Amino acid sequence: MTTNADNGRTTVGILFGGVSSEHSISLITAKGVLGVLDHEKYEPVLIGITPWGTWHLSSEEELGRLMDGVALPRFTGEGPQVSLPMGDPSEGLSLKYDDASFETGPHLDVVFPLLHGPFGEDGTVQGLLELAGLRYVGAGVTASAVGMDKHFMKIAFESAGLEVGPYTVVTARDWANDRAGAIERIKKLQLPVFVKPARAGSSMGITRIEDWADLDEAIQSAQKLDPKLVVEEGISGREIECAVLDGFGHEMPQASHPGEIEMVGDEHVFYDFEAKYVETASSELRCPADLPQDVQDSIRDKAVQAFLALDGEGLSRCDFFYTDDGRVVINEVNTMPGFTPISMYGMMWAESGIGYGELVDRLIRLALDREPGLR
Incomplete structure (x- = not known):
């Protein structure tokens, strides 16, 4: 096990936030993990991702402020921007400040990617961590994507x-080029059915319908999160x-x-x-x-x-x-x-x-x- 040479603790990058619809849930998860992390054994390095995709060094204090009295918090990035060292994790994080100056930040022994949904849990960030040569918690690229x-x-x-x-899949191409055929396939399922974004979590964008008259609205709602849908028979x-x-x-x-x-x-x-x-x-x-x-x-x-x-x-x-x-x-x-x-x-x-x-x-x-x- 590698450790921080200065204090003997293992540095754990706590990665949270992200651009998916589950951004707020990730912040809640990060606070929960930090609350039970053994700080004598592990040194947390907080890295937040804003809803528009920039990475910033953060702190337990900042995360606490964001969570204070807010049901669904949002990370906006007060600290310096962060980038990962590609291929050599010993170099440490690269920190960019508002005045465009750079400095080397803490190195990471392991990353806990507490990200939910697309562009976090789907193999994208896992691939980035692999390129950076960093160990990380959870499934690898393929398992995360599938x-x-x-x-x-x-x-x-x-x-x-x-x-x-029983289920069927409706892609954006299906819906654009053969809507009648897609509807015909869907209606082979027995009501009620659940219309779901194929690549969203936390039950986001899901509609349960008991009348085929509600199908079009349910599909439009799910397509706001993902152009590919899965329709499942209840x-x-x-x-x-x-x-x-x-x-x-x-x-x-x-x-x-x-x-x-x-x-x-x-x-x-x-x-x-x-x-x-x-x-x-x-x-x-x-x-x-x-x-x-x-x-x-x-x-x-x-x-x-x-x-x-x-x-x-x-x-x-x-x-x-x-x-x-x-x-x-x-x-x-x-x-x-x-x-x-x-x-x-x-x-x-x-x-x-x-x-x-x-x-x-x-x-x-x-x-x-x-x-x-x-x-």
């Missing part, structure tokens, strides 16, 4: 023998989630107890963005989920199988349906799941015997254990 795209993710799951629900059953944590070296990953979100009241038809991050009192976690033991075991096995199907690394959260007729149907995997103290990933591991702080420490150690480049 895990972000609900279309290719389903193909990977089907190839691995996992059952997925599945009658319970939504069950399971967290996966990687093993060291060639050890097999392990899965948490399955968890189930139970909606409280009638405000939300499904576990949408507002229920996850704003009106959190509208939902409760039951972990382990109230399921027969053999079903729990099957879900845990399938969660690991899905992780391996994507060639995952570090962590993931896997979402399933347990259908009314007793089948386990996979919905999706999130390679950098919401990681706030109230997020499902951390809570499921807490109920499985690994606390939030221990989880953060293990993920960093897993990243330090992994060489950059092809593995």
Whole structure:
């Protein structure tokens, strides 16, 4: 393990913000991780990405101010701009100040990319970190890209023998050149259906429709976030989630107890963005989920199988349906799941015997254990 020569601590780049619609969630995640990071062992170096894509050196104090009393904070970049040293991480960050002067900033031993959604969780930033020769927490380039795209993710799951629900894909080209054909394919699905951006997370841009008259509006809403859409047939059953944590070296990953979100009241038809991050009192976690033991075991096995199907690394959260007729149907995997103290990933591991702080420490150690480049 490499360390900061000045104080013996391992420097951890906490990368947060980003240009996706999940910018604010990333800030909340960063604050949660910093709250449990062992500062005697690790020295955090905060790097924020503004909604327009510039990278800036930040601080715990600045992040705290941004979060103070704000439900959905926004990082605007008060500190010097930052760029990564391509190919030689020992050079340290390059810092650019307002007066156009440059200086070398801290070097990074490992990066924790607490970014959600496109241009952060989808392999783009992972590729940049690979080019910089930096170790980082989480999935590599290919697994991140496939895990972000609900279309290719389903193909990977089907190839691995996992059952997925009925769906169709609508690209921008489909919608522009053969709208009637796209609608015909969609209407082969049974109502209700869910119209989703193919590459967005945190339930952003998703519409549940029960009347085909609402289809056009739902597609327009989803296309604001992604020109490619996935339309899924609603599945009658319970939504069950399971967290996966990687093993060291060639050890097999392990899965948490399955968890189930139970909606409280009638405000939300499904576990949408507002229920996850704003009106959190509208939902409760039951972990382990109230399921027969053999079903729990099957879900845990399938969660690991899905992780391996994507060639995952570090962590993931896997979402399933347990259908009314007793089948386990996979919905999706999130390679950098919401990681706030109230997020499902951390809570499921807490109920499985690994606390939030221990989880953060293990993920960093897993990243330090992994060489950059092809593995």
